[in-house]
Amino acid sequence: MVKMKDVAELAGVSSAAVSRYLNGGYISADKAERIKQAIELTGYVRSSQARALRTGSTKLIGVIVPKINSESVSRITAGIGQVLGRRGYQMLLANTDNAADRELEYLDLFQNHPVDGIVLVATMITDEHRRAIESCRVPIVLIGQNVEGTACVYHDDYEAAFELGRALAGRVDGKIAYIGVTEEDRAAGYDRRRGFEAGLRAVDVVLDPSLIRQGSFTLDSGYRAARELLSVDPDVSFIACATDTMAAGALRAFDELRGVGEGVRRVSGFGDNAFLRALTGGIPTVHYGYLTSGVEATNMLLNALDGEEGESGLKTLKLGHQLMNV
């Protein structure tokens, strides 16, 4: 492996000069030229490990996600990757498989290990999370949840759910049911349910608490919850779901129990999943700019890192949403 010293010798300069050439310090034109040629000749590339040791910066960003094989998360990840690549960073990906403790574990690992910053695609934020984030040595940006005092990029789930509820209330003839997710997930659990309820109430429709179920983000959980709802109460004629994936399950349950084609008109979701949209022609749902949130969060993080270290840019950013098919 050719190292800096070799290049320096070949070019007839000191390795300090080579380093300065590489990092843009004082260097005369002719030496710069000689160094440039020596580098090309030897095919030298600098050891990022030595550089990291010396400078303390690794150009690595840790990304923690709850589940990699989900459309929303992978779109976010795509956005993160775009920006990272463009700005000369690399992505260290950690998948927690929806286990909150592994989230903490990685937060820890990343701190003592080699990342310059962290993007956390968050589901539930416990006090322990808050503490871990607080005491983190490198900057963090959260995606998906709005947490006081932390840099976040998120969508207004309450507002979106409110609008969806209000819009749907009018067009339903029978009873409305709801399949949510754990309320520990403030955004997707608590906010969406409460927003939806409030939206219905705004036009004097009440969501019967006995018609609320809780799924686990999976298609199958949506399916099971819907089957149960539909068989418990024959008057249920619409099921709103906290995610498009669960809505797909509910749709299937409708088709099975009430006849093919019923589901499409009788479920709603969140996330505007491309597959679901194409296969059904579109159910009522909320479109979020997932890719954008990855992009924005990463830009925010890198600005804080690259710019003056003076906290510049780490703030809270609320992205817009769009009601679909209502």
Next chain:
Amino acid sequence: MVKMKDVAELAGVSSAAVSRYLNGGYISADKAERIKQAIELTGYVRSSQARALRTGSTKLIGVIVPKINSESVSRITAGIGQVLGRRGYQMLLANTDNAADRELEYLDLFQNHPVDGIVLVATMITDEHRRAIESCRVPIVLIGQNVEGTACVYHDDYEAAFELGRALAGRVDGKIAYIGVTEEDRAAGYDRRRGFEAGLRAVDVVLDPSLIRQGSFTLDSGYRAARELLSVDPDVSFIACATDTMAAGALRAFDELRGVGEGVRRVSGFGDNAFLRALTGGIPTVHYGYLTSGVEATNMLLNALDGEEGESGLKTLKLGHQLMNV
């Protein structure tokens, strides 16, 4: 930041002793105990950067994928992540967005940069790829393509497509069309098409070359190709697709042009996409153990790294498949 020397001083030993303690070298019981306490007391964690510089190993594995937001890839990635985490490695993810040149770029980047090994989820393998892989300083395992002389974990697309073709030939009344992908992708493009054709031929059905189209992995491309096929030839009554995603598009086209409910019985795909399965009840498709291929490839790679450096374990592994809904 507390460093090894601090721990050593506190424990009254040399830093060499601390290092040996950490790495399992000669150390007497009482010193080991003192070191252990000193570490706990100070909360010391060792700098992976210094360690990496000294040992030349980073415990990082580079993973190159063509597209992160696709079900198959994200399932593979999930499998890779599982094994990596369990065995004390971390994942450096690179997304090429289906650009073959960025694949090469990352291959390059990873070599000179800090990874101990590479997993390449491959689409097309050009000669340039072959050369890059050949001359790679760290071990590589390919997923999804079978390349001579390289460690690979792959599925037998030809065989699977053959079986699918043979099974479907009997049940179709009219003409069969095919929507494939670029033949530069040997597995998903060339092998699947040829296998399918051969399967049909095995029961004396011929795939009319004029009824073959090429999509680009996306749902929309499948949709467009199918619409075109269906309007060009009214006798087309079945469209086999090289991926489930494109099949979803074709399904939609059928429903639009031939009436709702038609598509479900008239398209086939590859990959057994969960969404599609749930929403349609299942079209003919091939189930691949994507997660398994991630797991196997990673184990293979790590075995080669952790075990004796003697090439141990880097081999070719063909995984099985399963016909669904035929």
Next chain:
DNA sequence: TATCATGGTGAAAGCGATTTCAACGACGGG
């Protein structure tokens, strides 16, 4: 008694960059 493994140990030499620091030549102004 002389010789040898054997288990333990610390000093010190790197790993390959970056970054201070002192110094130098040239040049313009006072």
Next chain:
DNA sequence: CCCGTCGTTGAAATCGCTTTCACCATGATA
């Protein structure tokens, strides 16, 4: 003619760890 700048330069100190190496007991072996 002296001095302060300015642009440039290389020697050398670090960054925090691993690993060689020489060396020391200690007990077993010849």
